[in-house]
Amino acid sequence: MKQHGMNADFIHLHVIILLLFIFVVLSLTSSTMIFLEWQLKHEPHKLSLRLTLPLYLSIYLSIFLMMQVLQASSSSPHLFIKTPSPLTTTTWGLAPSMSGVKSSSPLFSIHFSQKSQTSIWKSHKSAIFSFVAPPRAASVEVGSSSVSTGTAEDDVLKALSQIIDPDFGTDIVTCGFVKDLQIDKALGEVSFRLELTTPACPIKDVFEQQANEVVAMLPWVKNVKVAMSAQPAKPLFSEQLPAGLQTISNIIAVSSCKGGVGKSTIAVNLAYTLADMGARVGIFDADVYGPSLPTMVSPENRLLEMNAEKRTIIPTEYMGVKLVSFGFAGQGRAIMRGPMVSGVINQLLTTTEWGELDYLVIDMPPGTGDIQLTLCQIVPLTAAVIVTTPQKLSFIDVAKGVRMFSKLKVPCVAVVENMCHFDADGKRYYPFGRGSGSQVVQQFGIPHLFDLPIRPTLSASGDSGMPEVVADPQGEVSKIFQNLGVCVVQQCAKIRQQVSTAVTYDKSMKAIRVKVPNSDEEFFLHPATVRRNDRSAQSVDEWTGEQKLQYTDVPEDIEPEEIRPMGNYAVSITWPDGFSQIAPYDQLQTMERLVDYLLPTIQE
Numbered sequence: 029m030k031q032h033g034m035n036a037d038f039i040h041l042h043v044i045i046l047l048l049f050i051f052v053v054l055s056l057t058s059s060t061m062i063f064l065e066w067q068l069k070h071e072p073h074k075l076s077l078r079l080t081l082p083l084y085l086s087i088y089l090s091i092f093l094m095m096q097v098l099q100a101s102s103s104s105p106h107l108f109i110k111t112p113s114p115l116t117t118t119t120w121g122l123a124p125s126m127s128g129v130k131s132s133s134p135l136f137s138i139h140f141s142q143k144s145q146t147s148i149w150k151s152h153k154s155a156i157f158s159f160v161a162p163p164r165a166a167s168v169e170v171g172s173s174s175v176s177t178g179t180a181e182d183d184v185l186k187a188l189s190q191i192i193d194p195d196f197g198t199d200i201v202t203c204g205f206v207k208d209l210q211i212d213k214a215l216g217e218v219s220f221r222l223e224l225t226t227p228a229c230p231i232k233d234v235f236e237q238q239a240n241e242v243v244a245m246l247p248w249v250k251n252v253k254v255a256m257s258a259q260p261a262k263p264l265f266s267e268q269l270p271a272g273l274q275t276i277s278n279i280i281a282v283s284s285c286k287g288g289v290g291k292s293t294i295a296v297n298l299a300y301t302l303a304d305m306g307a308r309v310g311i312f313d314a315d316v317y318g319p320s321l322p323t324m325v326s327p328e329n330r331l332l333e334m335n336a337e338k339r340t341i342i343p344t345e346y347m348g349v350k351l352v353s354f355g356f357a358g359q360g361r362a363i364m365r366g367p368m369v370s371g372v373i374n375q376l377l378t379t380t381e382w383g384e385l386d387y388l389v390i391d392m393p394p395g396t397g398d399i400q401l402t403l404c405q406i407v408p409l410t411a412a413v414i415v416t417t418p419q420k421l422s423f424i425d426v427a428k429g430v431r432m433f434s435k436l437k438v439p440c441v442a443v444v445e446n447m448c449h450f451d452a453d454g455k456r457y458y459p460f461g462r463g464s465g466s467q468v469v470q471q472f473g474i475p476h477l478f479d480l481p482i483r484p485t486l487s488a489s490g491d492s493g494m495p496e497v498v499a500d501p502q503g504e505v506s507k508i509f510q511n512l513g514v515c516v517v518q519q520c521a522k523i524r525q526q527v528s529t530a531v532t533y534d535k536s537m538k539a540i541r542v543k544v545p546n547s548d549e550e551f552f553l554h555p556a557t558v559r560r561n562d563r564s565a566q567s568v569d570e571w572t573g574e575q576k577l578q579y580t581d582v583p584e585d586i587e588p589e590e591i592r593p594m595g596n597y598a599v600s601i602t603w604p605d606g607f608s609q610i611a612p613y614d615q616l617q618t619m620e621r622l623v624d625y626l627l628p629t630i631q632e
């Protein structure tokens with residue numbers, strides 16, 4: 029009723045201005061006439077242009093001012109006017125309001141402030157009248173079931189934007205998680221879906237609860253329905269991947285530099301933990317010489333099947349996790365040379381029909397030799413987990429592993445220090461000493477260290493074919509793996525976000541923006557410079573080093589059409605002529621940068 033009552037008092041702005049205009053013109057004309065008549069009668073000798081001119085001028089000026097006001101108001105019909113005292117209590121609504129609207133004539137400008145819902149009519153920077161934009165709800169008609177969906181949608185999105193994703197440090201609306209928003213304001217019903225980056229999101233229940241709560245707090249909301257889902261499995265990197273890997277979101281390497289430190293135990297238990305968190309998971313046992321997977325799990329089908337038509341491998345499965353190992357290939361233990369091993373691993377991994385996976389855990393062969401290096405180059409690894417034991421000697425081996433991943437630009441997200449202690453007779457023993465893991469963390473800046481104690485159950489479950497986290501999901505070991513699982517999920521999500529935003533094109537600046545990893549630093553490159561620095565065979569002769577692409581071949585105003593990450597080390601840039609340039613991050617770092625003072629010029 030309040031809104032309705034207000035509407036009854038409202039008169040269109042143009043009518044008021046027209047009335048004011050007629051009033052001013054009439055009063056000025058009549059006063060001029062009266063004055064001229066009086067002078068003609070009493071002082072005809074004093075009648076001069078000097079006296080009458082100001083009056084005529086004031087008439088013309090008022091006409092001009094009115095025209096300006098009409099022009100300003102017509103460019104913003106969404107206006108409410110609140111006149112100054114003594115009429116401040118009367119608000120004339122002139123048309124539905126829209127905050128943030130700015131309209132102007134050559135002399136006046138009208139601004140609407142979204143925060144205060146107050147706008148100021150300015151003339152030469154001095155306020156003449158104060159305009160008040162009504163609250164946005166004013167657009168809802170009372171007594172009608174029709175709803176301004178935009179407004180209700182804004183309410184809901186504003187409420188949801190209070191929920192911050194702790195991994196990205198951004199609200200869930202900005203992250204693009206809110207999908208399929210449906211609102212029936214008349215019935216007070218709101219439904220939407222939260223599409224998270226991974227089904228294993230450790231705080232998905234918190235998101236769901238918070239989303240329910242914040243929306244239910246809106247005064248008009250009676251019923252909230254929140255559905256939870258995850259983005260489809262999709263690799264972050266370009267589609268130049270073997271077919272078998274094109275539907276896997278994250279590939280995690282579990283690696284150690286020595287055998288027997290518990291790498292397979294950790295890979296398998298990590299995989300089943302991720303599956304327990306709600307993710308679709310696979311394990312690839314890349315150890316051809318001594319595959320451990322067949323003893324650690326008990327799939328019904330212990331032989332991999334082939335799809336003869338498609339020439340692909342069908343993985344076997346145990347408790348919902350897809351498994352591929354040379355040990356399931358029915359070949360017995362292999363005696364092969366390095367390149368042959370690499371070929372077998374490559375074939376097993378890339379020709380497997382993995383289907384959609386959120387995480388593929390790769391149990392790497394121990395060491396940092398050619399086999400490991402080749403594997404890391406074939407597979408677009410998202411992250412690596414390093415397994416070590418507490419001996420001082422292990423540190424040297426681990427350092428080798430970290431360096432290998434660092435060269436390949438694969439982030440090491442966690443170190444697991446296995447067999448760090450055991451408890452007996454009420455005491456804790458450290459049979460291999462202490463401190464090697466924390467030294468790795470400190471020296472290489474790896475953010476997370478997990479201590480895994482010696483537990484006979486862990487060994488027994490490994491031999492029994494049922495991973496410990498499945499056999500005893502509430503036990504102490506399972507808790508450690510749950511923490512490791514959360515760490516892996518969060519770090520992968522962060523890495524994906526960082527990589528996908530590491531190199532972008534800023535259209536307004538006409539510059540390629542490069543974010544330096546693990547820092548706030550960023551720099552800008554001129555697109556033409558990036559294109560001219562292409563080192564591919566199309567631009568530079570491979571044999572002679574002669575420059576084929578000439579400086580003038582690249583237009584100064586060239587703009588990239590698309591920029592996509594390629595592994596953790598490069599981006600693929602598509603140019604308007606269809607050329608796809610692979611630009612490694614290291615190369616981008618060496619190019620001539622656009623300095624700050626040039627950027628405003630670019631903006632122009």
Ligand SMILES: Nc1ncnc2c1ncn2[C@@H]1O[C@H](COP(=O)(O)OP(=O)(O)OP(=O)(O)O)[C@@H](O)[C@H]1O
Pocket residue numbers: 284286287288289290291292293294315318320394446447480481482483484486487488490491
């Ligand atoms: N924390 C632990 N407590 C008790 N036993 C463990 C622990 N970690 C691993 N083991 C046992 O140690 C043995 C070696 O573990 P695992 O096979 O996982 O090591 P690995 O590094 O993968 O070895 P390889 O490189 O030879 O495959 C297994 O029998 C396993 O059950």
